[in-house]
Amino acid sequence: MQPSLIAEGIGKTFTLHLQGGVRLPVLSGLGFEVQPGECVVLDGPSGAGKSTVLRAIYGSYSVDGGRILIRHDGAMIDLASAAPREVLAVRRRTLGYVSQFLRVVPRVPTVEVVAEPLLATGCPREPALERARSLLARLRLPERLWEVPPATFSGGEQQRVNLARAFVHPYPVLLLDEPTASLDTHNRAIVVELVRERLAEGAAMLAILHDRQARDAIATRIIGLAGMDRAA
Amino acid sequence: MSAHDLPLLEVRDLAKSYGGLQALKPTEFDLWPGEVLAIVGESGSGKTTLLSCLTGHVPADGGSVRFRSSEGAAVDLLQMAEAERRLLARTEFGFVHQNPRDGLRLNISAGGNIGERLMAAGWRHFGRIRAEALAWLDRVEIDRSRIDDLPRGFSGGMQQRLQIARNLVTRPRLVLMDEPTGGLDVSVQARLLDLLRRLVAELDLAVVIVTHDLAVARLLSHRMLVMRRGQVVEHGLTDRVLDDPQHPYSQLLVSSILAA
Amino acid sequence: MSGAYNFAYLDEQTKRMLRRAILKAVAIPGYQVPFASRDMPLPYGWGTGGIQVTAAVLGQDDVLKVIDQGADDTANAVSIRAFFAKTARVATTERTAEATVIQTRHRIPERRLHAGQILVYQVPIPEPLRFLEPRERETRRMHGLADYGAMHVKLYEDVARMGRITTSFAYPVKVAGRYVMDPSPIPKFDNPKLHDCPALQLFGAGREKRVYAIPPHTTVESLDFEDHPFEVQRWDRPCGLCGSTESYLDEVVTDDRGGRLFCCSDTDFCRERRDSNRMDEGR
Numbered sequence: 001m002q003p004s005l006i007a008e009g010i011g012k013t014f015t016l017h018l019q020g021g022v023r024l025p026v027l028s029g030l031g032f033e034v035q036p037g038e039c040v041v042l043d044g045p046s047g048a049g050k051s052t053v054l055r056a057i058y059g060s061y062s063v064d065g066g067r068i069l070i071r072h073d074g075a076m077i078d079l080a081s082a083a084p085r086e087v088l089a090v091r092r093r094t095l096g097y098v099s100q101f102l103r104v105v106p107r108v109p110t111v112e113v114v115a116e117p118l119l120a121t122g123c124p125r126e127p128a129l130e131r132a133r134s135l136l137a138r139l140r141l142p143e144r145l146w147e148v149p150p151a152t153f154s155g156g157e158q159q160r161v162n163l164a165r166a167f168v169h170p171y172p173v174l175l176l177d178e179p180t181a182s183l184d185t186h187n188r189a190i191v192v193e194l195v196r197e198r199l200a201e202g203a204a205m206l207a208i209l210h211d212r213q214a215r216d217a218i219a220t221r222i223i224g225l226a227g228m229d230r231a232a
Numbered sequence: 233m234s235a236h237d238l239p240l241l242e243v244r245d246l247a248k249s250y251g252g253l254q255a256l257k258p259t260e261f262d263l264w265p266g267e268v269l270a271i272v273g274e275s276g277s278g279k280t281t282l283l284s285c286l287t288g289h290v291p292a293d294g295g296s297v298r299f300r301s302s303e304g305a306a307v308d309l310l311q312m313a314e315a316e317r318r319l320l321a322r323t324e325f326g327f328v329h330q331n332p333r334d335g336l337r338l339n340i341s342a343g344g345n346i347g348e349r350l351m352a353a354g355w356r357h358f359g360r361i362r363a364e365a366l367a368w369l370d371r372v373e374i375d376r377s378r379i380d381d382l383p384r385g386f387s388g389g390m391q392q393r394l395q396i397a398r399n400l401v402t403r404p405r406l407v408l409m410d411e412p413t414g415g416l417d418v419s420v421q422a423r424l425l426d427l428l429r430r431l432v433a434e435l436d437l438a439v440v441i442v443t444h445d446l447a448v449a450r451l452l453s454h455r456m457l458v459m460r461r462g463q464v465v466e467h468g469l470t471d472r473v474l475d476d477p478q479h480p481y482s483q484l485l486v487s488s489i490l491a492a
Numbered sequence: 493m494s495g496a497y498n499f500a501y502l503d504e505q506t507k508r509m510l511r512r513a514i515l516k517a518v519a520i521p522g523y524q525v526p527f528a529s530r531d532m533p534l535p536y537g538w539g540t541g542g543i544q545v546t547a548a549v550l551g552q553d554d555v556l557k558v559i560d561q562g563a564d565d566t567a568n569a570v571s572i573r574a575f576f577a578k579t580a581r582v583a584t585t586e587r588t589a590e591a592t593v594i595q596t597r598h599r600i601p602e603r604r605l606h607a608g609q610i611l612v613y614q615v616p617i618p619e620p621l622r623f624l625e626p627r628e629r630e631t632r633r634m635h636g637l638a639d640y641g642a643m644h645v646k647l648y649e650d651v652a653r654m655g656r657i658t659t660s661f662a663y664p665v666k667v668a669g670r671y672v673m674d675p676s677p678i679p680k681f682d683n684p685k686l687h688d689c690p691a692l693q694l695f696g697a698g699r700e701k702r703v704y705a706i707p708p709h710t711t712v713e714s715l716d717f718e719d720h721p722f723e724v725q726r727w728d729r730p731c732g733l734c735g736s737t738e739s740y741l742d743e744v745v746t747d748d749r750g751g752r753l754f755c756c757s758d759t760d761f762c763r764e765r766r767d768s769n770r771m772d773e774g775r
Contacts, residue, residue: 014476015478016483017479017480017483017484018480018483018484018487055475055476059469059471059472060469060471060472060475060476061472061475061476062468062472062476062478084454084455084468084469084472085264085267085454085455087469088454088469103450105422105425105426105429105451106422106425106426107422107423107426108426119433120433314633314637315636315637315638318637318639322639322641337624337645340624340645340649341649341652341653343648343652344645344648344649344652347645347648348641348642348645349641351641351642351643351644351645351648352639352640352641352642353641356644356716356717356718357717357718357719358648358651358717358718358719358720359719361648362652379652380652380653
């Protein structure tokens with residue numbers, strides 16, 4: 001089988017110019033592959049660079065070296081060297097991301113926030129909103145909140161909005177950053193169910209997941225990140 | 233190749249000096265249809281000079297600004313005769329000023345303000361012009377009953393929304409915006425940002441937006457140019473520039489604000 | 493005393509300068525040509541632009557007619573006529589058909605003008621775009637680039653507020669398919685007479701220092717909307733004096749008890765019709 005995501009020799013060092021140019025090495029020579037249907041969990045102590053890996057793959061962080069190959073529209077494309085609009089195209093159709101923070105325009109109703117990724121792929125408005133509603137229902141977000149902007153929601157409610165956004169479109173590759181952190185047991189079970197369904201459909205996932213139960217339920221493989229200071 | 237595969241705007245070596253001061257050092261970037269590019273930097277960084285050179289309000293010293301018109305041919309805006317450039321400006325460009333008073337005719341009704349570009353484009357049927365003006369008032373969330381009112385009496389947010397309608401009514405493909413949310417209350421800003429985002433997506437607009445507000449840049453733009461002392465010091469995906477700024481000045485800019 | 497004046501008051505240099513400006517104006521129909529306006533022995537607003545143009549085109553054999561709102565006998569018309577009678581010693585007339593040069597304020601004679609005649613308009617504000625755009629530099633660019641979309645905005649505002657185009661004086665026109673022009677504050681009733689007129693039409697604005705022209709037989713269109721086409725004023729009664737149903741009527745108060753009369757504003761036209769009515773009766 002062909003991998004959906006390949007990281008080769010990724011390095012990342014932050015240079016803090018405002019602190020006299022201090023250099024903070026976080027990643028060096030990191031490599032791994034994720035196959036379709038796999039959920040690879042990044043493991044390691046806090047500060048080992050787990051979130052950095054997700055952000056580097058998503059493109060929010062640049063990398064100093066290496067390649068990040070992703071299967072996009074049937075061909076492998078290197079996100080580390082791709083032009084911004086190629087990265088945007090990959091994000092639109094191929095690469096989803098559940099971050100820990102919900103960042104949305106004020107005033108936009110929740111159901112539109114969730115439908116937005118589908119609309120961006122060219123999906124017509126009504127089916128997109130329908131799909132958004134069904135996911136919000138499945139994630140048990142009270143219906144009275146759907147037409148309300150999510151800015152004032154609790155942490156758990158915002159996280160479910162974030163999850164709905166990431167599952168509304170069948171991204172072939174998904175990045176999950178603590179997707180269950182603010183959820184109660186019942187909602188965690190729903191997320192586990194959603195993830196398993198998507199894996200069964202052939203999605204490839206890379207996750208940070210401290211929640212032991214959820215991890216046991218969905219991880220197909222675990223990669224340890226030692227952190228640079230220990231490795232050195 | 234579809235139109236989306238070709239840049240709408242190709243800027244090369246665009247430069248401008250005032251006397252000995254290089255207000256804009258040779259700058260280049262591309263802009264594709266449907267893409268929003270934010271130009272950020274503090275006052276005097278050259279971002280407004282860049283915008284003015286793009287529109288031709290200020291003559292550039294050199295370089296080229298190639299625009300792919302709806303006919304498909306790329307034309308250099310800097311080499312164009314003014315008559316042609318104005319025609320293009322009336323049909324394919326929009327310009328949203330920071331102060332709506334600079335972009336509206338305050339002694340003309342809201343409907344007249346929206347209708348002007350249609351009439352300039354040759355519309356000569358009053359009923360159709362008025363119907364279009366009403367439709368645009370709806371789109372920018374101004375009550376239809378205000379169509380014959382002078383914008384003088386509108387709130388700042390309403391004036392700004394009217395200015396946007398006035399610009400977009402002829403379905404331009406490129407809209408330049410100079411601090412469109414500056415000078416508005418925060419709650420009014422949010423509404424305007426939401427509106428802009430929706431219109432940009434619906435109309436597949438290409439936008440160059442000059443702002444010093446990084447939160448605005450994050451919400452609206454796909455890509456970002458950071459300018460300092462007339463020079464682009466960093467450019468790239470908006471979230472990458474904001475989350476992982478490389479240049480010392482970008483780091484300073486990002487660290488000077490609360491979470492954007 | 494009159495020997496102290498040069499022919500038609502202005503010196504020859506000034507008249508030559510004016511003629512050059514007028515020739516340019518004739519060459520570019522509807523285009524406003526700047527000229528160096530001279531001080532005249534009367535205040536701005538009394539026709540200083542028209543008088544300078546008349547002075548520049550007047551020859552010794554010309555026959556001059558001067559009207560104000562269509563009438564030959566108002567103070568303004570009488571004094572301008574007397575001015576040229578004195579400074580140029582040209583013949584004057586009240587008859588439109590006999591005049592070779594007609595200076596007018598705010599009307600075009602009802603009788604169709606003929607080839608060889610010159611109609612000189614007194615113009616207060618020559619710039620049709622002024623109400624939209626206060627900057628002279630910008631209006632010049634708009635003319636230069638034929639950037640006239642804003643011109644319809646004024647008509648739009650009329651229809652939006654009043655349900656119809658209410659502009660009834662100084663109604664904007666497009667000359668020879670190119671320049672948008674203010675025809676001076678003539679009633680829009682007169683606009684159709686601007687079109688394809690056999691006479692030369694010259695416009696002079698003294699305060700604003702502009703002349704412009706419509707050469708004989710030039711196309712002149714009044715701006716309008718497809719669904720609100722240009723229309724002239726109509727009256728539901730004939731002239732109370734001559735019975736004309738085709739002329740522009742003024743409302744005249746006839747006594748202290750509120751008696752009113754609608755009659756032709758063109759006094760020569762009205763007189764001519766009355767004369768011919770009388771001849772018909774006498775026959």
